[in-house]
Amino acid sequence: MSDFHFRAASLTFQQRIQIYMGTHIAEVYFPGKAHTSGDAIVYFPEQHAVAMGDLFLNRSSPAMDDGSAANWIEALEHILSLPIEKAVPGHFEVGTRSDLQRFHDYLKDLFEQVHSLKNKGESVNQVKQDIHMEKYSDFRQYPKYEATFADNAATIYDQLR
Numbered sequence: 001m002s003d004f005h006f007r008a009a010s011l012t013f014q015q016r017i018q019i020y021m022g023t024h025i026a027e028v029y030f031p032g033k034a035h036t037s038g039d040a041i042v043y044f045p046e047q048h049a050v051a052m053g054d055l056f057l058n059r060s061s062p063a064m065d066d067g068s069a070a071n072w073i074e075a076l077e078h079i080l081s082l083p084i085e086k087a088v089p090g091h092f093e094v095g096t097r098s099d100l101q102r103f104h105d106y107l108k109d110l111f112e113q114v115h116s117l118k119n120k121g122e123s124v125n126q127v128k129q130d131i132h133m134e135k136y137s138d139f140r141q142y143p144k145y146e147a148t149f150a151d152n153a154a155t156i157y158d159q160l161r
Contacts, residue, residue, distance in 0.1 A: 031055075031075035033068040041079065048083055054090035058099050061106070061141040061148070062090075064155040069111050076104040092140075106136050110149065114156040124157045 016029040027043040035054045042051040054062055055075060079087075080101060087100040095103075110133065117127045128150040141148055 031078070032071045033066070034072035034075045035062065035067045036065040037067060039067065039075075041075070043079075043082065043084075045082075048085040049088065050079055050082070050084050050086075051088040052079070052090065056087050056089045056095065056100055056103055058087075058089050058092045058095040058103070059139050060089075060092060061136070061139045061152060064152050069107060069152075069156045069159055073104065073108050073111060076100070076107065080104060106133070106139070109133070109136075110152060111156055114153050115160060118157055118160055124154050127157055128153050 016027070019026045019028060024044070024046055027045065029041055029043075031039060031041055033039075039053060039055050041053075041055065044050065055072065080097070084097055084100070087095040087097070089095060110131065113131045113133075114127055117130055122130065131149060131153050133149045136149070
């Protein structure tokens, strides 16, 4: 028999909450659909750090789930407007501000390419072939694996309906 006992959450939030840990503050907020429909960001203003879960993966191209690539980009832009020095990703090593900026640039570049190609009348299969993401060749999934650039392009293509 297990010693596990379920205990319901004693603290929840819908949009934003501040948590005080002694003299330190953590600001937790929901940026709206981004990577998924349930992302949360934890900003530590005194430490100039942010914990982002899968909203940021250092040198990685995460699979896009049921979120919104456009809102994801906006959420990253908001974070980059803060005085952060460190970004804690959902996986892999902690990143710097420039790592986070590069991840933002990857998403924005992919989004803009898909948007442009779709507006030219290309099919999803054509778009997957015609994106150019060579400058992100140091990302873990380049050019293959589960969360490929082409798969994410197809997700963005569908979101642009």
